Amino acid sequence: MIADTWLPVAVVLSSLVPGLFIFFLAESRVRLRTTLNLAGAFVKLALIGVMLWGVLREHAYVFTHTVLPGVELVFKADALAMLFVTLSAALWLFTTVYAIGYLEGAPNRSRFFGFFSLCVTATVGVAMAGNLFTFFVFYELLTLATYPLVVHRGTEKALRAGHIYLAYTLGGGALLLISTVWLYGLAGQVDFAPGGTLSALPPAMAGQLQIIFLLLIAGVGVKAALVPLHGWLPLAMVAPAPVSALLHAVAVVKAGAFGIVRIVYEVYGIEFAQSLALLLPLAIVASITIIWGSLRALFQDDLKKRLAYSTVSQVSYIVLGVALFGPVGTIGGIVHLVHQGIMKITLFFCAGNYAETLGIHKVSEMDGVGRRMPWTTLAFTIGAFGMIGVPPLAGFISKWYLGLGALEAGMPWVLAVLAVSSLLNAAYFLPILHRAWFRAPPATWPDEHIPARRGWETVPLLLLPPLATAAVSLLAGLFAASAFSPLDWATLIADREYLQWTP
Amino acid sequence: MTDGFDPLPWLIVLPLAWGTLAFVLGPGRGARLAIAALAVQTLLALQLAGELVDGGARAYAVGGWGAPLGIDLYADGLAGVMLLLTQAVALPLAVYARGYFAATPKGRDVFWPVTGLLVAALNALFVSADVFNIYVTLELLGLAAVGLVAIAGGTAPVTAALRYLLATLLGSGAYLLGVALLYGTYGSVSLEVLAPLIDGDAPRAVVLAAALMLAGLMLKTALFPFHFWLPPAHGGAPAPVSALLSALVIKASFYLVVRLWLDLFEPLVTAAAAQLIGALGAAAIVWGSLLALTQTRLKMLVAYSTVAQIGYLFLLFPLATLVPPAAADSALQGGVMQALAHGLAKAAMFAAAGGMIVATGRDDINRLGGVGARLPLTLFTFGLAGVTLMGLPPSGGFSAKWLLLQAALESGQWWWVAVMVAGGLLTAAYVFKVLRRAFLPVAEGDSVTPVPRVLEVSAFALALAAILLGLTGAPVMDLLAVGRGA
DSSP: OHHHHHHHHHHHHHHHHHHHHHHTSOTTOHHHHHHHHHHHHHHHHHHHHHHHHHHHTTOOOEEEEEEETTEEEEEEOOHHHHHHHHHHHHHHHHHHHHHHHHTTTOSOHHHHHHHHHHHHHHHHHHHHBOBHHHHHHHHHHHHHHHHHHHTTTOOHHHHHHHHHHHHHHHHHHHHHHHHHHHHHHHHSSOBOOTTOSGGGSOGGGHHHHHHHHHHHHHHHHHHTTOTTSOTHHHHGGGSOHHHHHHHHHTSHHHHHHHHHHIIIIIIIOHHHHHHTTOHHHHHHHHHHHHHHHHHHHHTOOBHHHHHHHHHHHHHHHHHHHHHSOSHHHHHHHHHHHHHHHHHHHHHHHHHHHHHHHHOOOBGGGOTTHHHHSHHHHHHHHHHHHHHHTOTTSHHHHHHHHHHHHHHHTTOTHHHHHHHHHHHHHHHHHHHHHHHHHHSOOOSSOTTOOSOOBTTBSSOHHHHHHHHHHHHHHHHHHHTTTSTTSHHHHHHHHHHHHOSSOOO | OOSSOOHHHHHHHHHHHHHHHHHHHOHHHHHHHHHHHHHHHHHHHHHHHHHHHHHOOEEEEGGGOOTTTSOEEEEOHHHHHHHHHHHHHHHHHHHHHHHHHHHSOTTHHHHHHHHHHHHHHHHHHHHBOBHHHHHHHHHHHHHHHHHHHHTTOSHHHHHHHHHHHHHHHHHHHHHHHHHHHHHHHHSOOBHHHHHHHOOTTOOHHHHHHHHHHHHHHHHHHTOTTSOTTHHHHHHHSOHHHHHHIIIIIHHHHHHHHHHIIIIISTTTOOHHHHHHHHHHHHHHHHHHHHHHHHOOSHHHHHHHHHHHHHHHHHTHHHHHSSSOHHHHHHHHHHHHHHHHHHHHHHHHHHHHHHHHHHHHSSOOGGGOTTHHHHOHHHHHHHHHHHHHHHTOSSSHHHHHHHHHHHHHHHTTOHHHHHHHHHHHHHHHHHHHHHHHHHHSOOOTTOOOOOOOHHHHHHHHHHHHHHHHHTTSHHHHHHHHTTTSOO
16 A cells, blocks of 8 residues: 555655745744644644554554665654654644744744754654664754754854754764664664564674674764763753753654664664673663763752753663663663653743743742742643652653563662662752742742733743643553553553563 | 767767857857756756666767777766766756856856866766877866866966966876876777776886876876865855866866776776875865864865865775775765765855855855845755765765765775764864854844845755755666676
8 A cells, every 4th residue: 555655754744844845934924834833743643643553453654765775764663663753743743832932023933943843854754764774864864953943042152052062963973873884784784673683693793793882872872861971961951942842852862762772672682682781881871871960950050951951860761771671671761751751841841931931040030930820830840740750640650660670670779770860850859849839939030021911821822832741741640551551552562572582 | 779869979069069159149148058058968968877777888989980090989877977967067057157147247258168168078078988088178178177267367366277277287297198108008098998908917107107197187186185276276266166166177087087997907006005095085084174174265165175075085996996896886886976966065065155255245254144044045055065065864975975984894994984984073063164153143244135046046956956866876876887897
C-alpha cells in the first residue's frame, strides 16, 4: 500500500512545508501564519494517530531513499519511534499555542516560527530515523535549526550563548559522524532493529566496537548534556521561553537521550552492550550527571538556570535506565523520556509566564507569586512535585521502575543515587514552592506588564498550555497502569528489546 | 549513436556563438541571448548525461576527421558530470549577472563575450581527448579568466589580474613542457594512445613530464602553497566573476589532475607522492580556513574559503592511490562530489556576498548588521551554502565528506579523518562569523537598501541545488561510473 511508504514522510513534511512557507510570510500576516502553524501541528497529530493504530497491530511503515551507493535515508515507524514522535508532536502543539501568545507583537516572528517548524521537523526525523545515517542527518539538522532560535533575541549575551552552543554541538556532531562512518565501514548499513545488529560481527572487532561506542555516546551525549559535556545547556536558556521549553522537553536534549536509547538497544543491542562491558561505565556517567546537575541547581537564583541544571540531572535518569540491564530498568528509562518531557515543559511554560507577566526572573523575586498567579503556580507545583517523584505523579512512576530495575540489574548503589537525587530535587524545588505560596507578596512586582483581567491572571494563550501539560503529567501517573499510557507503551518496547532474555 | 543528433560538439559551439554575438549585440540583448543559450546547453548536458549512462563512454570525431589527423572529443562519466556542473552553475549565474550588472554596470560590455569564451573553453577542456588539445583549452580558459578579473578596472583588480596571469601562464608553461616531453618520448599526444604505453619502467623523461604537468595544474588550481594568486583575484573581481572563477575555473585544472593521475600516469604514481599532495591539501584546509577567519572583507573571506575547500579536493589522491579498490572508488566519488558541491555552494556564496555588498554599499563583515532583517533570503542562501561547505547534512558537501571519510577509514588512513573533521569545524567558525554579524540590527549611520529580487532568487537557486545534490547523489554516482572499468 502506498500509504505505508509515504505516511512517515508525510509526518516529517507536515511541519517542514508550513515552516518553509512561514519563512516567506510578511511579518504582518499573523492570521495566516497562525493558521499554518496550527494546521501543521494538527495534521501531524492526525497522521501519527493513524500510524499508532497501525504499529500496535504490528504494521510496518517504512520509507527508503538511496542517497549514495550503500547509504540510505530510511524512515521507519516502530514502537520506539512512535513513542518519541507522539511526544514531540503533542508537545509541539502546546508549545506553538504558547509561542503565539508569548511572541505577540515581537519582531521577526516569521523567522522564529520558520525555524521553530524546522526544529520540530528535525526532531521528528530523529525519532523516525530507521538507521544510523538518517539519525545523524536529522541530528545535525536539529543543531542548525535551533541555533537561530537560541540567538533569536540578537543580544550580545544570546549571541555568545549561541556560539558556545554551536561549539559544543558541532563538536559532538563531528564525533558522531566519525563513529557512524567507522561503523558503516565495519558492519555495512547500520539499521535500527530491536535487539541490535552488531552482535553478529566477529569477536575480533570487540575493541573497535568499544571505541566506537565511546565516540557515539560522546557525540550524542553533548546534546543529552551528560557531565562534562553539559556546559552549553544552562547558557542556552537565554532563548525565549517557548524555545527553552522545546529544547529541554522534546527537541535537543531529548534527541541526545533518544540517541543513546537507539544506540544501546537497537544498534548494539542491550545484551551485546552488556557483554562488551559498556553498560556499567554508562550508568556511572549517568549517576554523576544526576547528582552534579542537582547540586548545581541548588545554587542558582535565576529560575530558568535552576530549571536548566535540573534538566541536566533529569535527562540522565533516561540514560541511567538504559544502562540498567533488565527490562524493568529499560521501562523506567524509556517512560521517563516521556514523563520528563511533560513535566519539564510545564515548568518552563510557568517560568515564561512569571517573566512575561510580572517580570520575575529570579527565585528570590517569587515571594507570594502564588496569590497573584495561582493557576500558573499550581501547574508549577505539579511539575515540581513530579520532578521530586511524589506519588501519584508521573515522575514517581519513573523513579519506581528505575529503583526496581537497579535491583534487578544487581546495582543496588543506584538506589542511593536515586535517593540522594530525590532529596536534592526536593531541596531545590520546595523552597520555590514555599516562597510562592506562603510568603507575603511584595508591594510591586519587578516589571508587571500583563495586568490581571476578568479573572485571567495572564493571557489565556500563556496560561492554558501549562495547565494542560500539568494535567497530562498528573494523568500519566494516575493512569499509568491502563492501556495506552506511556508506561504501557514503554513496556511494549521493553518486551521487544529483550528477545532472548529470561529473568 | 550513429547518425542522430549529438549534443557533444554543440556544447562547445553554442557558447562560442553567443559569446561572439554578445560582442556584436551589446550587453543588453547579449545577456538575454546568453541566458537562453545556457538553458539550451543545460538541456544538452542532461541529454548527454542520459546517453552516457545508457550507452557508455564515447568519442566524437570533429568534422568527421578522427585522430591522428583530426581532433577527437571524448566523453565519459567524469566529463559528463563536469559538463553538468558547468552548465548548472553558469545558467543561474548568468541570470544573476544580468541583474548585477544592471545595478553596477562597470565592465558589463566585456563580461558577456568573455564569459562565452570561458564557458566554451571549459566545455572543450572536459571533452578533450589529447594532451595538446587540453593545453589549448587550458590556455584559452586562463586568458578568459584573467580578462574577467580585470573587467572592473582600477589598480587593485588589474594588479590581481596580472598576478593571476603570471601564475596561469607559468602553470600552463610547465604543462606544455610536459606535453613536449611526452611527445618526444612516445610520438603521440592522444590520451588513448599514451595510456597503455606508460608503465612502471617509463623513462625518466616521462616521470619528469608527469611531475611538470601535475605541478603546473596544481598551480592553476591554487593548491597550497600555490594559492597566493587566488584571494586577490577571486576577492577583487565583481561578484558574478568571482563566482564563475571559484566554482568552475579551478575545477577545470583539478579535473585534469584527476584525469592524468588516475588514467594516464597511474603506473608511475607512488604512495609518497600521493601523501605529499594530501599533506598540501591538509595544509590548504587549515591555512585557508584560518586566514578566512581573520578577514574583515566579506569577499576575501569567501575567497580564502575557496583556498581551504580546494584542499579537500586533493585529499582524493592519497585516498585513491594504492589502496583497496572499494576505498579508491569512494575516494574518487567523494572528490568529485566535493568538486560539484563546492562549485554550486561557492557560486551561491559569492552571489549572496555580492548581494549583501550591493545592499550595504561596502565589503565589510563588521558592517553587515541589518542584512538578516532586510535580505533574509540572501542570508539564508549564504547559510545554506555554508552548510554545504561545512559538510553538514543534508547537502552535497556532506555526501562528499561521508565518502572521503569512508575511504580514509577503509584504507586505514585515519589522519585524514582528523583533518577533514577539523576543517569542517573551522569552516563552521568562519561561516557563523558572517551569519552572526548579519543577525545584528543595523548599525547607526549604516543603511541596507533592497537589492533586485533576481539577485536573491538566482543565488538561492544555486544554494538549493547544492543542498539537493546531497539527496540525489546516487544517479550522479551512476553517471560518474561510466567508462571507469567497474
